[in-house]
Amino acid sequence: MTGEQIIFLLTALFTLGSGVMVVTSRNLIHAALWLVSALFGVAVTYALLDAAFLAVVQVVVYIGAIAILFIFAVMLTRKDMRDQGPQMNTNWWFGALLSVLVFGGLFFLLQGWSGLSRTASPIPPGFDSISELGNALISPDAYVLPFEVASVLLVAALIGAVYVAFNPRSGDTRK
Amino acid sequence: MVPLSWYLIFAAALFSIGLFGVLSRRNAVAILLGVELMLNSVNINLAAFWRYGDVSQMAGQVFAIIVFAVAAAEVAVGLALVISVYRRRNTVVADEINMMKW
Amino acid sequence: MSFWNDPLKIAADWLMGIFTGWGMPEIAAQILIGFLGVFLLVALLMVLDIFLVWVERKVVARFQDRLGPNRVGPWGLIQPFADIIKLIIKEDTTPGGADKVVYNIAPMLSMMSVLILWAVVPLAPKIIGVDLNIGALYIIAAGAIGTLAIIMAGWSSNNKFALIGAFRQVAVMVSFEIPMLTMLLIPTIFAGSMGFNAIIEAQDIWYVFLAPLAAVIFLIAAIAELGRAPFDMAEGESEIVAGFNIEYSGMKFGMFYAGELLHAFTFGGFMGILFFGGYRFFGLEQVSAFLAVAVIVFKAFIGYWIIMWVKYTLMRIRIDHMLAFNWKFLTPLAFTLLMVTALMNALLAGTSPWIYTSGMFLSNVALGWIALEVARRYSRRERARVEGVVTTSRSTLVG
């Protein structure tokens, strides 16, 4: 077992463990913090995959922004669910069963796939993935449309979220 | 060298954990947390396929970045909905948000 | 290649020889050497941090026409060590009702978020932790961890003021992160890379001359990101006692405090790297790596001094003004500047350095002037609206 494999296994275990904590923590803030650690694990995975940009963006976007948003949202919806009462719905066992089934199914499907034992070829020297990414994002015969649409999507999300959550007609915005 | 299968199985496991959260948590915010895990597992797959395929084809990374944007949009709107429901109905329990029954 | 040019390599090779001589596998030796190097750098930083406490106290004293520490050791130099001993032997209390784990992790994360920044800081052409090609984003990522530490500290303290302080601080930090990110894009455009080494190498002309407005905006955003006056939301003593770290004491408080100082110094360094040529100073960096380190530390100190200067000159701004300033002025300005820079960069491509520089400089100045003029007009109108009653009464008097 090589060092990279050991690092991968540790990261995977850490991430999956954090993931389990996310879905089982009673305290929502804890769940959100566990989410942060799971997402950090995913960032490490990206680093292992030589996707430097994704790794850093993962931290910037998820830990820097999405986790903060989650924590703010929990703070805004207070008292309701804190630690009391069941955190799982009545059919949680069924959900668990389905999740196991999905995992089993995916595992089964993956096993039958021929490309599974593929190994990565080394990154060619002088290959700059950021630069390539920039090329891909803005050259007209690649992904310039998704690039522009992404900004539309985000603006739409912004407008939608602002409107949904704080429509002045729905009453006092401060409470 | 880590074989591709490890990444894929890792992602599948993370996906299933997220799925469990989505299906079983009562709190709507916690459901969204589960969705985040699922989206991330998808991203791991995308990055892994990029790395294990033709590296000069950036489709995997571009898709992953688009997924970031989608995740951000999803969280923004999802949490806004939760907050909106909370302000109207004073609950964030997904079971109790069943006005759309009919 | 000599020790004076590339000391790290020489030292690493030497250690390598020793370790492999002990029968250590090469990869383990490499990691061990890396570890030692990192540890050495971090240890030096901590020492520097202690020294920074003294600098900060001395400087603020001078600003306030005082002497500052002057009893312990020559010029009070030993004073910070005394402080540290106090912090170490203080009782470590955790408030009841606090979330113990989160409460204890927060200060560590806060300190860590600052220390890991140094992984990408180039001290000399060859002395750099990692020449990551995404350096600019990396510092934002590290900042994200700092933000998280603040929110963890505030939430876990089980204290209203801590929570409110943390929330305000985070709101300000995330808000000012946008102009900062945008301003990081401008050196990236000039250098065609996000790596700090590449940015420094590309600075035959300091970027402050190409984009003075960007430097100013970056400085403002950095100060807010640091949570220092005039954006020190966390320490709104009159409102929320002491912000997110109100419940912390002893070494844990020390971590927040030292983190803040080192953070400020680090951002002084980033100012130097992004806009003032980093370790380059008229070829001095070619002479010896040690001179290069001296240059960049000197620049970082100047940056740090400017941040202190601002801090001890201006008073704290109210949070609503702070956020309005960011979202309604700084962010649009930053994005406009980004667009103008991108456009000018494309238009002036291929022209002589003189035209390029002066074009960039003038467009920056013009944009800054327009922005200030718009803001001035707006505030005049606003003032007239607010003081409308007064104005009319005065005019009736005149009339």
Added chain:
Amino acid sequence: MATELLIWLIPLPPVLAFFLIVLLTNRNKALSHTVGVGAAFLSWLGSMVVFVRALGVEHLGEHPFVSSVTWLPLGETTDTYFDIGILVDPTGAAVLFFVAWTIFMIFLYSVGYQNFGQPKGDHDQAGLPPHGATVEEHGHRHRVPSVEPMYSRFFAFLGLFAFGMYVLVLSDNLLTLFVGWEIMGLCSYLLIGFWYAKPSAREAGVKAFMTTRVGDVFMLLGVAYLYSATGTLSFREIFTEGVLHTLATVPSGVLGLSAAGLIGLLLFIGAVGKSAQFPLHVWLPDAMEGPTPVSAMIHAATMVSAGVYLVIRMFPLISLDPTTMAIVAFIGAFTALFSATIAVAQNDIKRVLAYSTISQLGFMIAALGIGAYVAAAFHLITHAFFKALLFLGSGSVIHGMEHGVLHTGDHKVDPQDMFNMGGLRKKMPITFWTFLIGGFALSGFPVLTAGFWSKDEILADAFGHGHWAVFITLAVAAFLTAFYTMRQITLTFLGEPRTKEAEHAQETPWTMTVPLVVLAFFAVTAGWVGIPEHFPALGGLIPNWFHEFVGGTLAEHPEAVEFSIWPLLTSLFVALGGLGLGWLVYRNVKTPAEDRLQIPVLKNKYYFDEIYDYLFVKPAYWFAETVIYKFMDQGVIDGFLHSFGPVTDRFGSAIRNYFDLPVINRFFGDGSANVTYWFGGKLRVVQTGRIQQYLMFALVVFIAVGAALYFFLLA
């Protein structure tokens, strides 16, 4: 400008108009209709230029205008794409011609129909037809029509609709054709339910949407099958010798059809839904709830033609399998006769036309079923003109009648009921004459009108190819067509006014009459391009240009059928006989009671709505109500516990009563109800309103179906 580029640009103005109106100009009515009509005009202009250029190309069939760009990358290899492209071949050009004309005319007509320039209604509200406004003029008050409250929105929808139609006509592959198809489906829903505050309009919209959806699902299956069989959806790639041959020989494994037969059948079911053929015809009459321009646009000129157009487009594929062709012919002929008989007994002026449309579409489908490709295309075009004319004319009549209603103030009078009309020829001369022309064209009035030539060609083809059953059915249907058309004209325009409202009817503004005149012109002349060569006296005066032109689309140029006097005589007889009989019978009819043809079974459209209600709607409601709805709030365990007691109890009493009560009584009385109740209890968890449970069900189904697919298809 290159023709291909121009073709690309044709669909754009309407969709731009849609966005412009929705986003920017929707507050300003004049601006909105300027944008809408202007866009329709631009598209019309482009279409005309393309049409004229198409005429100038020799052998357009072999060298059509084509252009395509890659759109969606597929799979791992880099060179497979879904393409989007345009194709104008002779059929396409001919269809484009009538589509452009009718769409432009309908846009223009809508300006008048929605009362532009009239004052705002007194108590109009969005979602209801305008009720009229009171104005003071020269000191006395009188009521005038009021402008539609959602005027701008109407033009926006029309624009989107026109976009869908142009996309459909110009597309060079089934995928984009399907996109246009579905855009039109959406627009028809929006437009039929335009007055959404009227429950009947709302339901009609839903009905139209759902019914066509049934067809669309099959069509999509057909498209998918076609793609998996051939790997392409482009017409030009499918209609090559090799591909067609493969499709014709590969068995599909269903009903003994070949792959081509099954694909053709599935696509045909899509067309059945869209073109309102039996048994999916039920939506079209109800769709008359929409504003009349919509009826003209959707249900006469364009959308229903889309179904026929699809069959025409896919004709080389569909014609490969004789079984499919027989089904097509049967459905078409049956629909033609069947809905003609219904049309005879309708009193609503638009409903008559609706059934007439279904019937005429049946003619075309039947023609395709017997292989008369050119005749079908010909009838499609002439029909579009005269049916649009008739619908717009009926709209004009209704508009005039509404004027009368506003005058008398008696809102109980239905302005669409033909028995409330009569004698309108003097009040509305332009409408009368154009309507007459349209009606005669529909009936196939000999020589002069377009309908005669196209219908005659269909009959001649049926006769010539020896399809006797189809020939006789269509002849009878044609007779009925002439009959009900004359009935309609007689009741509406001839005789004396039967109500006060009809006396005060008024001619409509120029924006409405100009389209009528233009369309009337085409209703007469469109037929002259296709006069058979050996027609007595007229044959050969004008060459049978249409046959040459459109026939050129097919790889094998279809032979014109041998001229025969019998179908011609039949045509003459059914047209003139039907018209004459209609006039004789309805000359003196004053009230519905005197109408002998008001037979309940016809009046109620053979009870099709009721049958469908009984077969599909009621069970669905029953399922929802009894099985699902009644047991909303408990979990599986709970439900089981709760029902365990009663069931045991019931079981016990069942044994007791076994000796006491007759078996029948117990079985039909308590037993079935209780079993239903118990069964429902088991299933009620299906609908809880809880998102997570829905998700779970979705996943269960997904896993089950996925596993099943995997094991049956892959393993």
Added chain:
Amino acid sequence: MSPWIYIGLFFIVGLIIPVGAIGFAWFLGPRKSNPIKRTTYECGIETVGDSWVQFKAQYYIFALVFLVFDVETVFLFPWAVRLGQLGLFAVVEGIIFILILLAGLVYTWRKGMLEWA
């Protein structure tokens, strides 16, 4: 060897130092805790109520706007890196991107959502 090893080392050392410092202080410092010491310190008087106060929605709004801009800026980094080589077309693309982005800001501004009060 991957540069990420060094980043990892920085993370590890960055954690070890504060952990060591705090652990050292914990080891040396006195541990004589009592309930009074552990009370929440507010402004001197006894604290009232729960620390989990209801926050104003504006925090969420700012975090929301930040999130959107953050993600959008992330898109801009690869763009900026390649800008020098790609000429005017890429610049225009980026400017369109930024303008769309600013439209969202303007909307939020006009809606009055950027006001603190």
